[in-house]
Amino acid sequence: MIALYKEEEIEPIPLALNISADTAEDVFATQIRSFLSLTNQLQIKLRKPEAALAYCISKLEEQDFLIFQAAKVRPEEMRGLSIAYEEFPIIALNRKDEPSARLFTLFHELVHVLSRTSGICNDLSQDKDQINQIELFCNKIAGLALVPTMQLKQNKYVSLIQQYGFDDIYVNALARDFAVSKEVVLHRLWDIGVIERTTYFDTLKRYSEEYIVYKKQKKQDGFLPPALDKGTQVGKLYAKTVITAYHADKLSSRETSNYLLGLRVKHFGAIERWCY
Numbered sequence: 001m002i003a004l005y006k007e008e009e010i011e012p013i014p015l016a017l018n019i020s021a022d023t024a025e026d027v028f029a030t031q032i033r034s035f036l037s038l039t040n041q042l043q044i045k046l047r048k049p050e051a052a053l054a055y056c057i058s059k060l061e062e063q064d065f066l067i068f069q070a071a072k073v074r075p076e077e078m079r080g081l082s083i084a085y086e087e088f089p090i091i092a093l094n095r096k097d098e099p100s101a102r103l104f105t106l107f108h109e110l111v112h113v114l115s116r117t118s119g120i121c122n123d124l125s126q127d128k129d130q131i132n133q134i135e136l137f138c139n140k141i142a143g144l145a146l147v148p149t150m151q152l153k154q155n156k157y158v159s160l161i162q163q164y165g166f167d168d169i170y171v172n173a174l175a176r177d178f179a180v181s182k183e184v185v186l187h188r189l190w191d192i193g194v195i196e197r198t199t200y201f202d203t204l205k206r207y208s209e210e211y212i213v214y215k216k217q218k219k220q221d222g223f224l225p226p227a228l229d230k231g232t233q234v235g236k237l238y239a240k241t242v243i244t245a246y247h248a249d250k251l252s253s254r255e256t257s258n259y260l261l262g263l264r265v266k267h268f269g270a271i272e273r274w275c276y
Contacts, residue, residue: 001066001088004241007250012087013064021115021137029144032110036060040151043179049100052179056106061237064088065113069095069102071233080105082112089113095232100181107142108135147178147188158194166195166203182207227270230263240275243268 005012017035019028033039036059046052057067066088070078075097083090091109093102111117117134152158155177157170174185183204190200224232231239239260246256246268253265263271 001238001241004245004250007245008241008248015063015084015086015089015113017114018116019114021117021134025141025144026149028111028115028141029148032107032114032141032145033148035063035114038145040148040178044177046179047176049098049103049179049181053099053103053106056103057235060091060106060110061235064237066090066238067106067235068092068238069232069235071095071229075101080109082109084113084116098181100184103180104142104146104184107145108138111138111141111145143184143188143191146180146184147174149188149192152178152188153192158189161189161194166199171203225267225270226263227267227274230261230267231271231274233261236275239271243272243275 002012017031019031023031036056038056038059042055043052046055060067064087068090070092073094073096075094078092079094079097079101081090081092091106091113093105093109095102097105112134117138152174155174157173157177161167161170168182171182171185171189174189175182178185186195186200186203186207189195190197195203234242242251242256242259245251246253251259253268256268257263257265260268260271
């Protein structure tokens with residue numbers, strides 16, 4: 001990427017935002033939302049995690065983040081990783097995960113990048129207890145950034161839970177208002193003391209069991225067109241940069257194909273349309 005930018009005489013956007021891991025959690029979360037221009041009104045408009053995911057990826061790519069999505073790795077093996085390069089920081093997600101899970105992972109990895117605690121998340125060279133503390137920290141900030149405490153407490157469905165008791169209907173409504181998963185909402189309700197620990201874990205267990213049944217019943221993902229398949233793996237910023245270099249005769253068709261994971265020349269037009 002750096003070489004291609006130099007060829008086109010484009011200055012990459014440096015990763016200027018550096019948030020200390022000692023920063024107050026709510027302040028850290030607010031800075032992330034500001035960095036992504038993410039507001040409560042926008043989340044209500046987006047409604048679905050897949051829409052929120054697409055929006056957040058596009059905002060990060062505007063800042064020259066490279067967002068990759070692994071297509072052939074099981075979620076049990078890798079849900080996400082990040083590398084906090086000062087130019088072209090990298091976040092990788094797992095395309096086999098549900099969009100809501102990828103959205104949470106995106107925020108988790110963004111915390112790693114902005115606090116410069118990244119690297120590959122399961123780096124065995126680090127102390128295990130230290131890794132666990134870092135991961136818990138990233139999870140906490142991700143949850144706060146996606147579902148801020150003040151907005152959650154002011155939401156009418158939280159008042160309904162407090163008035164009438166816990167109900168999945170209210171959880172689903174909150175998940176839509178914040179464009180996140182039920183699991184994220186559930187944890188945040190526990191965080192702010194709206195539900196008790198036993199309610200949280202009992203409900204989380206039920207949601208997990210329901211998801212297993214859903215996955216078994218769900219049809220296998222259909223065939224993705226080649227341009228979309230390769231494009232979602234490498235991301236729009238990367239694909240756009242490569243295609244631009246190809247049109248400027250900076251890359252041969254073979255080099256372009258190699259950069260785009262073996263995409264054939266006949267699909268170059270399709271991936272270019274996808275980028276824009």
